[in-house]
Amino acid sequence: MSLIDLDGVSRSVILPDGERLEILRGVTFAIDAGEHVSIVGRSGSGKSTLLNLMGLLDTPTEGEYLLEGRPTSGLSQRRRARLRGAGFGFVFQQFNLLPGRTALANVAAPLLYAGGREFWSRRRLAHDMLERVGLGERADTMPEKLSGGEQQRVAIARSLIRRPRVILCDEPTGALDVQTGTEIMDLLDAIAAETGSTLVTITHDTMVAARAHRHYRLDAGVLTPLDRSALDAPRQVVAS
Template identity: 65%
Template structure:
């Protein structure tokens, strides 16, 4: 069943005294429920712009984005905000944990805006999610007392605590060493699969992208399907971005 669909999506910005700058050009993408898709691309390829569109933070210049077969453009601001909060979880490269708040308090934060049932159960739900990512003994620790891998696990728990149907992971291993990054990606994929959530990983690292089931490359605003695992096996250098 299709969860997210992009049809001929473009995004451009008007520059002073110049032609519009085209960032995304005719992007087509279908993401099914429970899917794991990776999008790899160099800096400046349009990855961040695409992420903002996928997360309902921006509108395309042209084309349509559908969530549950409903055009996102047709949603009012409040409807879009509620759908984003309930159905989409964001995981950022720099973790973006709230300073001065414990790991548990960071994971509780999204539940402060949840419906009544989740709101009143927020502490229990946050504790369960932290336990699920292996941090049951670190719930009262401040972010600065956690390792990079532990901070990323808190970020994953925070993104998943409301049981989103779509997880957007932006350079999830960019701030981690290779071993920790592999562990975090394995955990993220496992938890997403157990939750039945679709996972979109946006990265410049072809090895991270290869962990997904389907792979795309974004180059100069154009999205094309690629077989990264086959290319890596053949040691094709141009897919290592």
């Protein structure tokens, strides 16, 4: 049984003029626990919408999303939020760190909604996670005093603080230089392998995509498998 299973998933919205905009069209694919899957595509191809659906931030217009074999369509908003908080970690191109709060406070923030031991141990757990991403000595530093790579490491630590089963990355290296981006992907790969987490990377950078076990292209809302050989050319970026 797959961990994530999308069956004929479509997503559309109605524009102000009454026209229907099709964002995703009949997406069908499955991801097993512990896999690293990449999805490449241009800006506007539907990549972020697909990630939001997988992360229970959005719902399909048609089709079904099964999580561990169970349909998600009938879940209440509260249940979706609980599953999302406990089982998913999100890493975005924009680091989305809380201004005016230290790196430690940013990483500990998701545990403010946890219960029991996680809540009371949140500072220790956050410090341990900062150590894991190489920023233990920067725990008391404000985000604006951190480099772009350091801010992304804090964001990764925050996304992993609850030990999610699925890590969803939306252009995780898009705001970074090549060397720093490579270091961030090395870190994500290492942590995913260490914890057995499923890693889904949405990117327009084929070098980042090539690191995955399986590869897909999303074009005008249609998802198709992508052969690894198509990603092995010299570094390239899918046109925005």
